[in-house]
Amino acid sequence: MKRYDKITGVLAVAALSLFSACSEDTMDRINKDHDHTTSVASRFILADVITSTAFSNASGDINTYASSYIEYEVGVDNQLYYAEVRENEPSSSSTFNNSWNGIYSSLKNARIIIDQCGEGGRDHGNDVTRGMAEVMAAYNCALIADFFGDAPCSQAALVDEKGSPVYMTPKMDTQQEIYTQIISYLDDAIANLQKEDLADVTEQDFLYAGDADKWLKFAYGLKARYTMRLINRSSNKSADYEKVLDYVSKSFTSADDQAAFDIYDSNNINPFYGFYNSRAGFGASTSLGTKLLAYNDPRANRAFFTPIVDKKRSQVAANDPSLVPAPNGSPDQSTSKYGISAFVYAKTAPTLLMSYHELMFLKAEALCRLNRDAEDALKEAVVAGLLNAENSISIAIKELGSGLNTNSSEVITETSAGKYFDDVVKAKYAANPLQETMIQKYLAMWGASGEATETYNDFRRMKGLNENFITLTNPNNSSKFPLRYPYGNSDTAANPEVKAAYGNGDYVYSEPVWWAGGSR
Numbered sequence: 001m002k003r004y005d006k007i008t009g010v011l012a013v014a015a016l017s018l019f020s021a022c023s024e025d026t027m028d029r030i031n032k033d034h035d036h037t038t039s040v041a042s043r044f045i046l047a048d049v050i051t052s053t054a055f056s057n058a059s060g061d062i063n064t065y066a067s068s069y070i071e072y073e074v075g076v077d078n079q080l081y082y083a084e085v086r087e088n089e090p091s092s093s094s095t096f097n098n099s100w101n102g103i104y105s106s107l108k109n110a111r112i113i114i115d116q117c118g119e120g121g122r123d124h125g126n127d128v129t130r131g132m133a134e135v136m137a138a139y140n141c142a143l144i145a146d147f148f149g150d151a152p153c154s155q156a157a158l159v160d161e162k163g164s165p166v167y168m169t170p171k172m173d174t175q176q177e178i179y180t181q182i183i184s185y186l187d188d189a190i191a192n193l194q195k196e197d198l199a200d201v202t203e204q205d206f207l208y209a210g211d212a213d214k215w216l217k218f219a220y221g222l223k224a225r226y227t228m229r230l231i232n233r234s235s236n237k238s239a240d241y242e243k244v245l246d247y248v249s250k251s252f253t254s255a256d257d258q259a260a261f262d263i264y265d266s267n268n269i270n271p272f273y274g275f276y277n278s279r280a281g282f283g284a285s286t287s288l289g290t291k292l293l294a295y296n297d298p299r300a301n302r303a304f305f306t307p308i309v310d311k312k313r314s315q316v317a318a319n320d321p322s323l324v325p326a327p328n329g330s331p332d333q334s335t336s337k338y339g340i341s342a343f344v345y346a347k348t349a350p351t352l353l354m355s356y357h358e359l360m361f362l363k364a365e366a367l368c369r370l371n372r373d374a375e376d377a378l379k380e381a382v383v384a385g386l387l388n389a390e391n392s393i394s395i396a397i398k399e400l401g402s403g404l405n406t407n408s409s410e411v412i413t414e415t416s417a418g419k420y421f422d423d424v425v426k427a428k429y430a431a432n433p434l435q436e437t438m439i440q441k442y443l444a445m446w447g448a449s450g451e452a453t454e455t456y457n458d459f460r461r462m463k464g465l466n467e468n469f470i471t472l473t474n475p476n477n478s479s480k481f482p483l484r485y486p487y488g489n490s491d492t493a494a495n496p497e498v499k500a501a502y503g504n505g506d507y508v509y510s511e512p513v514w515w516a517g518g519s520r
Contacts, residue, residue, distance in 0.1 A: 042113040042123040042133070047204040049109045049136045054206075054261035056102045057143055059271045059351040059450030062485070065095070066456040067272075069482055071472050072446045073282040073341060074326035080281040081333045086480040091505035093489035100148070100488025103140050108157035110137040126199050128212045131192030135219050138185035139353065142226060145178040146457050147485040149513040150501060150520040153178045172497045175514040176233075182226060189219045206263055207353070218259045221251035221354050224362050229457065230515050232464045237369070244366040248359055255356040255384055262350035269347050272448045273399075276344035283326030283338030287473040288446065289318035295424055297443065298386065298416065301409035302393050303342045305400070314405040315342075315397070329474035345396035346448035357384035358454060361441040368434040378429060378437055379421045385444025386417040392448045438462065438469040464516035483512045 068075045068084050075084035083089040110133045116123045117130035144151050154177070155170030193216045202210040207218070224247035227240055234240045252258055264270050269277070276282055284304050292300035305313040306322045316323050316339070323339040331338065343349075352358075360381035367374035390412035397404060410416060429436040441458065445451040459470055460483065472481075486505045491498040501520070512518035 039122065041199070042116045042126060042129050043199050043201040043204045045109050045113050045116075046129060046132060046136075046201060047206060049106055049113065049133065050206045050261070052102060052106045052109075053136055053139060054351045054353055054450075055271055057099065057106055057140060058353055058453060059261075060102065061096055061099045062143065062147060063450045063453045064272065064275050065089075065485075066452040067282070070442075070452060070455045070459055070470075071285050071287040071328050071474065072452055072455070073288075073344070074285050074328055074331050074338070075281060076283040076326055076331045076338055077281040077333055077335045078279065080279070081331070084329060084331065084474070086329075086476040086482075090480070090482040091486055091508045093486050093492040093502060093505060096147075096485050097488035097490055099485075101490055103143050104157045107137055107140040107144075108159060110134075110140065111157055112159065123199065126197045127192040127195035128197035128210075128215075129199060129201055131189040131195075131212070131219075132201070132205065132215055134185045134189035134192065135215060135222065138182045138189070138219075138222060138226075141178055141182045141185065142222075142229075143453075145175045145182070146229070146453075146513070146515075148487055149175050149484050149511075149518070151175075151178065151487070152491070152495065152498065153181065169495045169497070172501060175520065179226065179230060179515070183223070186219050186223050186226075190216060190223075193219065206261060207259055214257055217251045217253075217257050218354060220247045221259070221359050223247040224251060224359065225354065225454075228362055228365065229461060232461060232517060233515055241366040241370050244362055248363045248366075252354075252356045252359050255387070258356040258359075259353035260350040260355075261353065264348040264350070266347075270349050270351065270448055272343065272450065273345060273347045273349075276340075277347075280335035282340060282344055283331060284318075284323060284341050285328060286325040287328045288341075289323075289325050290473075291439075291443065293318050295443075297424075298410070298412050298420055299389055299393075299443070299446075301407070302412060303389065304339055305342060305345075305396075305404065306339045307336060312403050312405055313340075313400065315407045315409065317407075317409070328472075329476045341446075342393045342396040343446070343448040345399045346392035347395060347399045349392040349395050349448040352388075352449040352451055355384070355388065355449065355451065357381045357388060357444050358441075358451065360384060361437065361444065364437045365434070365441075368437050374433055374437060375426070375429060378425070378440065379418065382421050382425055382440050382444065383414060383417040385440075386412050386420070387414060388449065389444075389447055396448075435469045438467075442470050460512065460516045464512060480509050482508050483510070483516070483518070484508050 065083055067073045068080055075081045079089055089095050113133035114130055115121055117126045141153060150172050152170035153173045155167040158166040160166055193212045208214040224244045227244050231237055231240055300318040304316055304318055304323050306316055307324055326338040360377050364374040364377040364381055367377060442455055445455045486508050487498050487502045492502045
């Protein structure tokens with residue numbers, strides 16, 4: 001990836017075969033792993049943490065399956081088909097094992113940076129770098145808590161000076177305890193990001209090129225997100241809505257500030273595109289298309305392609321019979337029968353760890369829940385979301401090139417997006433502000449940017465509040481909507497506490513996570 005090759009060559013392995021005649025003390029010194037990642041400069045580890053968090057954790061399997069569960073796409077082949085029909089995949093400990101391991105690996109590396117930049121560490125004095133790592137640690141801890149519930153955290157992803165795990169079978173922490181650490185990481189980050197660094201991380205910071213002010217905005221944005229996430233457990237909801245608004249005021253002021261991992265190119269591709277390109281496992285969602293058509297949403301005419309006919313696809317509206325959308329929950333297992341969304345071809349669309357439109361939706365929601373006027377915030381959110389969708393759709397059209405017959409649908413512009421809000425959304429907002437805010441957020445987070453993770457979290461949060469603003473149509477949801485993800489089998493096999501918590505995996509259909517009203 002761009003700039004990423006600067007990491008190459010940092011790690012080395014000592015050639016020990018030349019020292020066969022050395023004394024025992026000498027051999028002990030030689031055999032000490034001086035070049036383990038724990039001794040690499042923190043700025044180089046940061047590059048890996050950002051990349052793995054964006055590419056593998058936020059926008060990998062977790063997002064791919066969430067896209068099916070909340071009906072942005074329909075799983076039509078192999079693993080995603082079985083997830084769609086609720087056969088084995090949603091409860092199997094093998095389904096998310098790669099994500100499980102990847103998140104803990106990213107958290108481990110973030111904690112190494114935090115330690116190295118702390119008092120007595122090799123990079124002591126690099127407080128801004130430490131703050132960046134604390135944001136990334138908070139982000140990965142939240143992925144653990146939000147998707148798996150109670151899980152190892154405080155004793156997990158810790159290594160000693162030799163790089164070995166401190167705990168082989170780390171204890172389970174409650175989701176509440178993990179969230180306490182998440183907020184602590186963000187508070188520490190906010191303090192450290194306002195200090196100074198001795199190192200220049202411009203080349204290794206793939207989010208903001210070393211801009212501490214933007215990282216600070218990102219940290220405040222995450223505080224807004226996670227404060228809203230915990231609202232079902234709040235003892236003073238009004239006060240927490242005010243906190244959300246305060247954090248939003250200190251966060252992104254435009255899409256230029258959003259946390260976008262935007263270094264994909266022809267060789268290093270968006271993972272959502274990568275999944276479809278290798279598996280072709282998604283079909284266009286009947287459920288989503290119906291919702292768009294009910295609003296006369298501009299995406300209904302722009303974001304769908306037909307199955308391949310004579311080596312070409314056609315760009316069609318969601319209600320065009322030639323689209324052949326897949327039925328949610330009961331598709332045929334086929335990679336060629338159904339039409340697709342444009343987003344599966346958005347090869348270089350950025351992964352958004354947190355978007356400007358998400359932030360504005362949080363502001364609008366907080367205002368609605370406080371019975372205040374949220375129209376301006378909602379319009380800003382809707383327009384930004386539509387522009388992000390258009391960016392991905394344009395990338396997909398370019399990627400397909402001569403293999404696509406385009407229709408006469410209009411490019412979504414800031415002007416047309418604003419008109420859509422004024423002509424359609426505004427009246428619906430006036431009739432039911434909170435419901436319309438959450439529906440528009442649901443529509444805006446559809447795409448190639450890895451935001452299905454947040455929609456899945458929102459849906460479960462609203463479910464915990466007994467709010468049914470978003471209607472899902474998969475008939476299997478009546479008994480088998482996945483309320484969480486199962487633990488990874490690397491720990492269901494090796495850690496007795498995780499094994500006991502997993503059981504046979506059926507708990508994913510019956511036990512909400514703690515912040516959604518459950519007990520773990």
